[in-house]
Amino acid sequence: AENGYNLWLRYLPIENVQLRQAYQRQLSSIAIYKHSPTIDAALKELINGINQMIGKVPNISSIPGGAAINFKTNRLVLAKLDQPAIAAQFSTVERRQIGQEGYLIKTIRQNRVQQILIAANTDIGLLYGSFHLLKLMQTHQSLQALNIQQWPRLKLRILDHWDNLNGTVERGYAGYSLWNWQTLPGIIQKRYIDYARANASIGINGAVLNNVNASVKSLTREYLIKTAALAKAFKPYGIKVYLTAKFSAPKELGHLKTADPLDPAVIKWWQDKVKEIYHYIPNFGGFLVKASSEGQPGPGDYGRTHADGANMMAAALKPYGGIVMWRTFVYENKKGADRAKQGYEEFKPLDGKFADNVLLQAKYGPIDFQPREAFNPLFGAMPHTHMMMEFQITQEYFGFATHLVYLGSLFQEYLRKDTYQKGPGTTIAKVLEERVNPETADSNRLTGIAGVANIGTDVNWCGHPFGQANWYAFGRFAWNPMSSADSIAEDWLKMTFTNDPGFVNPIKKLMLGSREVAVNYMTPLGLSHIMNFATHYGPGPWSKFPGWDARDYHHADSVGIGLDRTATGSDAVSQYAPALAAKYSNLKTTPLNLILWFHHIGWDQKIATGETMWNSLVHYYYKGVKQVAAMQQIWQSMKGKIDEDRFNYVTQLLKQQHLEAKWWRNGCVLYFQQYSKRPLPKDCKEPG
Numbered sequence: 001a002e003n004g005y006n007l008w009l010r011y012l013p014i015e016n017v018q019l020r021q022a023y024q025r026q027l028s029s030i031a032i033y034k035h036s037p038t039i040d041a042a043l044k045e046l047i048n049g050i051n052q053m054i055g056k057v058p059n060i061s062s063i064p065g066g067a068a069i070n071f072k073t074n075r076l077v078l079a080k081l082d083q084p085a086i087a088a089q090f091s092t093v094e095r096r097q098i099g100q101e102g103y104l105i106k107t108i109r110q111n112r113v114q115q116i117l118i119a120a121n122t123d124i125g126l127l128y129g130s131f132h133l134l135k136l137m138q139t140h141q142s143l144q145a146l147n148i149q150q151w152p153r154l155k156l157r158i159l160d161h162w163d164n165l166n167g168t169v170e171r172g173y174a175g176y177s178l179w180n181w182q183t184l185p186g187i188i189q190k191r192y193i194d195y196a197r198a199n200a201s202i203g204i205n206g207a208v209l210n211n212v213n214a215s216v217k218s219l220t221r222e223y224l225i226k227t228a229a230l231a232k233a234f235k236p237y238g239i240k241v242y243l244t245a246k247f248s249a250p251k252e253l254g255h256l257k258t259a260d261p262l263d264p265a266v267i268k269w270w271q272d273k274v275k276e277i278y279h280y281i282p283n284f285g286g287f288l289v290k291a292s293s294e295g296q297p298g299p300g301d302y303g304r305t306h307a308d309g310a311n312m313m314a315a316a317l318k319p320y321g322g323i324v325m326w327r328t329f330v331y332e333n334k335k336g337a338d339r340a341k342q343g344y345e346e347f348k349p350l351d352g353k354f355a356d357n358v359l360l361q362a363k364y365g366p367i368d369f370q371p372r373e374a375f376n377p378l379f380g381a382m383p384h385t386h387m388m389m390e391f392q393i394t395q396e397y398f399g400f401a402t403h404l405v406y407l408g409s410l411f412q413e414y415l416r417k418d419t420y421q422k423g424p425g426t427t428i429a430k431v432l433e434e435r436v437n438p439e440t441a442d443s444n445r446l447t448g449i450a451g452v453a454n455i456g457t458d459v460n461w462c463g464h465p466f467g468q469a470n471w472y473a474f475g476r477f478a479w480n481p482m483s484s485a486d487s488i489a490e491d492w493l494k495m496t497f498t499n500d501p502g503f504v505n506p507i508k509k510l511m512l513g514s515r516e517v518a519v520n521y522m523t524p525l526g527l528s529h530i531m532n533f534a535t536h537y538g539p540g541p542w543s544k545f546p547g548w549d550a551r552d553y554h555h556a557d558s559v560g561i562g563l564d565r566t567a568t569g570s571d572a573v574s575q576y577a578p579a580l581a582a583k584y585s586n587l588k589t590t591p592l593n594l595i596l597w598f599h600h601i602g603w604d605q606k607i608a609t610g611e612t613m614w615n616s617l618v619h620y621y622y623k624g625v626k627q628v629a630a631m632q633q634i635w636q637s638m639k640g641k642i643d644e645d646r647f648n649y650v651t652q653l654l655k656q657q658h659l660e661a662k663w664w665r666n667g668c669v670l671y672f673q674q675y676s677k678r679p680l681p682k683d684c685k686e687p688g
């Protein structure tokens, strides 16, 4: 039975005889120069993958260092570019361009002998290249004339686990934490290795193991020893371990009277703690910090700035090469304050004040991982600060692990957004890659991206079988922010299910539309943050609790709906580049999918749909529900094309999603109708 455990590393037998025979001729033998834990991991993956796909275990041989390429037989060669014979096959540009993590794959031939070279400057490059070769086979591509150059555009490609030490996962919907703290450090579960393999296959090179709402316990010696065991297990796969550091640790663990970042005793405490960490975990990555936000302690408690706090920690980490990822997710529930403005207001004045081993980690939108927000105005506005993006892979606001929502489309949308901060074309991708100021860019610049993981102990890791696609897509976009959601979905489907175009084409289309479908039945036209207050599941535009009122996020009243964020309102538009501020200030030039984010619009006003605001809103909600029904139909027509287990599971999930889409639609439409006092459009009378 297929339970999804193997993710996209399924290595299904190649049934096409011609293709299988071609692979058999090309891959009957693998040669390497030197062993290392990382090369051995690559070999293991190749042997296993090739054997599963073509039913033949390749034999392994070694090549003496310095030897010329031997064209006696067809084979696959894994080699570092410090071998002159290998280097000679590539140009200087190619060898340099791929840097410390990239790779080159090339088919070379002499007479009738054909060899496939995977070459890199480092062992990890060879592992990444090996996974690429396996992907080519999994997606049934020819290996006849390969000429591939790949390297990551961002340095830090990190999964943030919001895992608590008691095994629960904050906003996790796929079981419990993978980290079994009770049996660590003694027991290294196979699952940890499979986790590392999956990450390495898409180039993820870091993992923050504990929740942003941190317990100081993870900084104790006992837990550092456990963490060290995980770090050691992940190391061959190129994955560094990071920890969330709670700002009050000097008080809670060190029994100091203060955690003031400028206090000498506090500075000393962090220096000693970092020294201890590196003693146990020599390849430790650094800290993630959520400070002075949602009740977390921080420099604000002592009248200090975020820069004071971040730089103090960064200084302690610097001698060991560690970094700080300091989050910009801060807000106060101040009545009348526009929450969308607060992160920018707090951080923009600090541009240029952060140490060079600090990155600011900002969510894609200024509020909170909503189905659609305007992009976070901090991107492009902090030219003197390393900025990293934070996406949420776990579907906190997207129907948990019940709704099918392919986030590749969302990742693509934000990464390609134009901030206009240095004129048109200043995309967020460029900002993250620090390609905006080519004159100051150097190869040591710190760049990165983080995704809040959707992984847990569920047999299939992610709960929803299609949740795996979001983990996969995150890795691919982290590797190259200008990737295409479309081709990522296609690769993932082929590797995870089947190469049958009768399945891949329609289901790829379904995936690519699925995020917009969810926006339609949850928060169309730029609405946001109207979910149930307590669970974040299901609708709750009526939610009202002390310090939190959903009406502050939709402003529905007898006149209309939406937030005026132009100069006549909160003026959040002024945080964007002038060209964009002007565009967003005018309803006519505001993208239709953000009109309610930027404008309060009268119920009877005609909008770009050609209908009134009220009728348009209702139509979007109804459309979302119909679209889920269409997704169900398409899925049903796939019966027999994939394994029964996952087919049946997704069938049930889509049925539930359809019910819940109606729940969202009915809840929101009926709620807003109290204000609009208008009838539903005639074609929207479907009961229930």
Ligand code: GCU
Pocket: 170, 171, 212, 213, 290, 329, 368, 396
């Ligand atoms: C959201 C989420 C919290 C989380 C917070 C954060 O608000 O609901 O659980 O702690 O984001 O990103 O820090």
